[in-house]
Amino acid sequence: MKLHEVYSKRIFRDYGIPIPAGELATTDQEARQLAEKIGFPVVIKSQVLVGGRGKAGGIRVARTGEEAEKHARDILALTIKGLPVRMVLVDQAAEIKTEIYLGITNDRAARKPVIMASAAGGVDIEEVARETPEKIIKCQIDPLMGLQNYQSRDLAAGIDLPREHWRAFGKIAHGLWKAYWNSDATLAEINPLVITGGGELLAVDGKMVLDDNALFRHPDLEKLRDTDVDQETEIRARENGLSFIKLDGNIGCMVNGAGLAMTTMDIIKLFGGEPANFLDIGGGASAEKVAAALEIILSEANVKAVLFNIFGGITRCDLVARGILDALKSVKTEVPMVVRLVGTNAAEGRQLLKDADMETADTLAEAAQKAVAAAQSN
């Protein structure tokens, strides 16, 4: 789950990282009042969960109350990469002398967190990593020990940070580590961390991504979720404990297991079709869950056929068959369906479906071909 800049920076502030004075506004009037309270110049920043806000005109500097009001009005009317701007952050503008990058993320290959710093701050760090990887200094952190002082000194020295800033930089690095670790983040990033004209270090922009698996430990942070980034069907799926991702094709898929769900999409494409979604009903799926999954798939108007591909391990095939039949009682549809059930209690499951005149398939290839044909003729 991605956090907005404003919430990320407030978490950073709670861990002792200096951030600009700033407040959230949802109207132009409110933005003007806040700007006048904070003092000019201010930066009006759209709060949307996509990159490239600046290029889209979503970040502007205001020097007067009128300017603040006008910029806020314009920005609040924007839709950036499909996302409506619902709120702006009014931040005191900083006098920027130097821009640094500082971030912590999971190093999958090393199975550890990694802290990264670069003197090339303020730009897309992935681009720096691609073009000039030597400009990024990295340091792995032992999760049982946490960030050590020598590591933050190594980073400061590695990016040629003037020595008078080492102490402040070390405090910020440790604050960022605690913010990352205590929030169960998978990314905590300050970009840019600026050195101001007055020689202070300031986190001007911030970003955090939280581990969805750990949100049970952070109910306060989960409340900050912005559902604009999710499709409506994806939200409904999440509420039903399903993993669903909308795609552009016309063959709906309901599969148990993420790997098999991806494979089912791939094989539909291989046989000339286009998958309409990724949907993993997960382990131990009940009849109610299967019914909910089917309703979500069919709520997409472009779905011309549905392919069920269930291999029973945790999920017993007879339960899945009952779920499909129950769902079809409540969801009236003319959309053709192909069902493939294999594994635990598959014989019982298949029999239930045959008794109800459902189209079944034995192999994955056969199921995909039947679904592609059904979608083309519907």
Next chain:
Amino acid sequence: MSILVNKNTRLLVQGITGHEGLFHTEKMVAYGTHVVAGVTPGKGGEWVLSGKIPVFDSVKIARNATGANTSVIFVPARFAADAIFEAADAGMELIVCITEGVPVSDMMRVRSFLDQKGVRLVGPNCPGLLTPSEAKVGIIPGNIAIPGNVGVVSRSGTLTYEVLYALKNLGMGVSTCVGIGGDPINGTDFIDTLEMFQEDPDTEKIVLIGEIGGTDEEQAAEYITKSVTKPVVSFIAGRTAPPGKRMGHAGAIVQGGTGLAEDKIKALENAGVKVADHPEQIPELL
């Protein structure tokens, strides 16, 4: 012969009185696995499966009483790290964690601890292990594989069953099937398993099932070039997955241009691995 689990496995089930734990314990026992004990804190002294398996309060007590050497974990995600630490501390040689949804930070602490202790973990978020006709540790349906000389290693669950089933339908058997799990940070990885299969005299061919996300397949390809002489056939799921979206498995995400299926397929092909277009093609390629 086989790797990791066999007739000598003395299995302990953590979370045995839970719904999934009990359901799968029954299946493991029916398969012939020596399930010697269960652990549920607070339920020590009870018995499950009509008095066949004793339940203990802790892994240490269970191990002392029964000589268990392997643990399989079915506890809820928020308790999984604690269960793994407990099993490792009690001297389990092999820990298999089925649980899905374990926080990444918990797994980073677990890995750091286990690496220092030298204890092997398989999973989490995995279907476990199956050595056909000998032992089933986890949730892989026993009836979809027969004994043989193909070693199978996979990041996926049901996709692995798909492959086992396709092999069985053509009369091809399996030495051991290892589900390493779909999380970004896990215990045993492709390279660990490839090394064991390479050393196992009864494994003659290897199937590696990967998916998008991370660079484990690329690293496996490098290892295969260097150290694996047995033929390897592969399938990579997620060619049609959109970037930036987590495809169910916490680890299955294309991010910042890394983790793409095409890159993994290319790396494996460069290592001399035959990569199948779909899972039912794997037996032909073997």
